[in-house]
Amino acid sequence: MATFNVTINGKSQTVDADPTTPLLWVLRDHLNLVGTKYGCGIAQCGACTVHLNGVAVRSCQLPISSIGANEVVTIEGLSEKGDHPVQQAWLEHDVYQCGYCQAGQIMSASALLRSNPNPTDEDIEATMSGNICRCGTYNRIKDAIKTAANSGASS
Amino acid sequence: MSLIKTTYGRRSFIKSIGLAGGGMMIGFSWLASCKETTTAEEVAMMPDEWFEINGFLKIGDNGMVTIMSPNPEIGQNVKTSMPMIVAEELDTDWNNVIVEQAPLNTDLYTRQLAGGSQSIRAGWESLRMAGATARHMLKEAAAQAWQVPLAEITTAAGIITHEASGKSAHYGEMASAAALIPVPEEVELKDKSEFSIIGTSRKNVDGIKIVTGQPLFGLDVQKEGMLIAMIVHPPAFGMTFKSMDAASVKSMAGIRDVFKMETYKADTPRSFSDTATFNEMVVIVGESTWQVMQAKKAIQIEWEQASDFSFDIDFFGNTQTTTYPAGLESTENHVLKMADLGSKKGNVVRKDGNFEAAFKKATKTIERSYSCPFLAHNTMEPMNFFANVTPEKAELIGPIQTPEFMEKSVASRLGMTLEQVDIQMTRMGGGFGRRLYGHFLIEAAVISQQMNAPVKLVYTREDDMTFGNYRPAYYVNYKAGLDDNNQLVAFQVRAGGIPESPLYANRFPAGAVENYQAEDWTLKSNVSVGAWRAPRSNFIAGAEQSFLDEVAELAEKDPIDFRLELFERAKNNPVGENNDYEADRYAGVLKLVREKSNWGNQQPGVSRGVAAYYCHNSYVAQVLDVVMKQGVPKIEKVYSAVDCGIVVNPDAAINMIEGGVIDGIGHAMYSAITFKEGVPQASNFDKYRLIRHNEAPSSQQVDFVKNDIDPTGLGEPPLPPVMGALANALYKATEKRYYHQPFISNKPFIG
DSSP: OEEEEEEETTEEEEEEEOTTOBHHHIIIIISOOTTSOOSOSSSSSOTTEEEETTEEEEGGGOBGGGTTTOEEEOGGGSOSSSOOHHHHHHHHHTOOSSOTTHHHHHHHHHHHHHHOSSOOHHHHHHHHTTSOOTTOOHHHHHHHHHHHHHTTTTO | OEEEESOTTGGGGOSOOOOOOGGGGSSSOOOEEOSSSOOHHHHHOOOSOEEEEETTEEEETTSOEEEEEOSOOSSSOHHHHHHHHHHHHHTOOGGGEEEEEOOOOTTTOSOOOOOTTOHHHHHHHHHHHHHHHHHHHHHHHHHHHHTOOGGGEEEETTEEEETTTTEEEEHHHHHHHHTTSOOOSEEEEOOGGGOSSTTSOOOOTTHHHHHHTOSOBGGGOOOTTOEEEEEEOOSSTTEEEEEEEOHHHHTSTTEEEEEEEESSOTTOOOBGGGOOSOOEEEEEEESSHHHHHHHHHHOEEEEEEOOOEEEEEEETTEEEEEEEOSSOOOHHHHHHHHHHHHTSOOEEEEEESOHHHHHHHOSEEEEEEEEEOBBOOOOSSOSEEEEEEOSSOEEEEEOOSOHHHHHHHHHHHHTOOGGGEEEEEOBOSOOTTGGGOOHHHHHHHHHHHHHTSOEEEEOOHHHHHHSOOBBOEEEEEEEEEEOTTOOEEEEEEEEEEESSOOOOTTSTTTTTOSEEEEEEEEOOOSSOBOOOSSTTHHHHHHHHHHHHHHHHHHTTOOHHHHHHHHHHHHHHSOOSSOOOSOHHHHHHHHHHHHHHTTTTOOOTTOEEEEEEEEETTEEEEEEEEEEEETTEEEEEEEEEEEEOSSOSSHHHHHHHHHHHHHHHHHHHHTOOBOEETTEESOOSTTTSOOOOGGGSOSEEEEEEOOOOSOOOOOSSTTHHHHHHHHHHHHHHHHSOOOOBSSSSOSOOOOO
8 A cells, every 4th residue: 555646636635545556446436536437447448538637548547656746637527517518518419328438438529629629520430439338329429529629629 | 188097006196105305415316407407506496395296206395396217227218208208297397307216116116127128118107197197186286275176277387377367376386285185086198299398309317417427327336334345256157166265365455355155045036137147156345446356366266167057037927947057168169059950940930821832832042041149238337236234124226127126036135025125226337138137236235244334246347248148149040932923922930049049930021921930949058148138139130131131132122112012911911810010110110211311312332221120119120321441341321210109208219229220230240259168258348349439320310200109119129120231231332241240350440
């Protein structure tokens, strides 16, 4: 066990954990931030996607010891009131079915729009193919990303 | 309007059920507002007092309405659509509705089960009655308060009005009096033409929670003092526990206990929902998920081959025996055996005319065989359950499609009464049939009892994928004969599988062919199976529709015209009895998809396939467009035409259909679970291929047949036919027929 100071959603947190513990389980078990989901544990499904300095990463592959001073943002911290343009677009398109993968989808989509404010269909497909949705909401995910892009999600 | 007796589900209207009040907004809350956006201020505007009108709804003194959603939510959106039906007949403003997940209560509700696409169909009448009864009681309370005739009172959007006297009140003002009105013997339902909520698109009531990552799922449950438990199950089907070295693991950081567990005792009564092949497993309990995962990797366990294992299950009143024969099975062997059995005569289930004679006499004949592998369910949320079992009671919280059935087996396993067991349903991260089988609920309860502590049982993805109740492996052989006029005069289907047959002997083209024979066969196996979205249809539809495409080609006919001719025959002069479809409605969806897809006029370079199927009381026809891009098929567009009666929530229904299409394409194209010496050859998404974003159709279009038929199933029907439409489009694109799923395997992808 070791003590780590990390910044999650703009808040400094102290965590006592085994250094190999992935960020995913620190968030879920230690910090009670359960919006970030466990799906595969091997970076194949994207359900655990969070932002590390604004870039989408799979939190199941990031040991807590590697976070250091980097800023972590989870679905809970994407916006204060659930009004990030990507969240708004998700609500507008009623994207989800079961909803389990959608936090990861939203985190991947919002990171994409930050680096590429006007993605083409191919850009969206390339980035979003790392996030599995077993319910098959891919068409709506794409439509919602385009709506968010038009409303200025990159700002 | 129609008058109906309130006798059906009458227990739902017994007073004083004692549901929880407004305090439930705190913490891990099941409440969901129907407003499309909800702010904290709005949530604070909760009524001071709730008045329970009946088991389905309560009305606040300020006019807000809480509607209970009785059925488990697996992503099929019943948590929105079932309350919509209640709200319609209550005649309230949807914006003033809050939805609450109902507890398991078999006295109050009927069929609290997510399965068979039946939630809406089976709940339709009782949901309407619940709303209509409450509306009647509110009107009667107003009539008494205002001393005016009941017949002169009207309602609209939560307001009660007596026009002649100019009096009006919102529902909240009459709620306390209404709660005391005797339940009427019969109530009037709205005429369907009066519907103002049903048939309009309403947003998912959990939307805001989903996009903000609030706790909704079983895996999100956190309780004071809760421990994490994981199982280690045998590495292969046909193996069982022998011995272990628990001591070395018990000393690892954060580990509280390691022990062997027996999920079901020999005398635990089981229903179909208690199907599970692994009964003796190792349990590791610890303080955090990661610590338990480390111990799980480190533990040394010896396994040995199991002997034959069988148990009786109660299948809706009939006792059936499930048997898992001893041995270590391999896919290679399964495939050989299926091809062998599939070429032999099976049990004749239906016989019209004389197939053999007609086939011999036919001018043109064709024979083809199709197969598919086992499939894992792969819900994105792995199996899990929270349990807190004390000597007094068992509190169980998590994702389960069959709470009513599991309540009985878990009570028996724990030595408790049903009253001591409380099962709470969380929103589920997918179901697809996997959570019909709740062994993980029992496991969690047994572990909690043993530990004398609250525990959350968590399956890793690997545990989940390799402890399946898989979609069975199937194989079907078809033969067809045409006469001089290219009429289909002989048709035979021989369908079997491991361990069950996918045959539906009375479905199309039964009834449309003079000489028809249907046979089935099965092969026993210790690979455990279960219902997987659209059981049996999820294979046989695609195979049948691919075969009919070839038969149409042999008959030199357009594939839609060819099918429509058969439906004409089935309608005007049906062959045999018990044909399980309405030919007119079947033809109806084909005609609709022909029109909407502009069939026969596709763009150059586009290859099209068509298919139609009937299951779960609904009809679906699909046209699928493929283009080849650098030798790889890309699905450009899928058109679906659907007849599921009244569509309760159109946009959500479209979402469900789009998802079914993608799910069907994905599994036909990419997915399989195979075995070597009993060991599943995929245990995670690196080896098990699920369809990804770039492989989905570029766009989709959904159209409904508009009619006034009471709603039928929708969660499953869109999936089966698309497998046929896909195979038929791929044939046009590649000049090659696709007989064996998955059509494309082991294709790499960039993640």
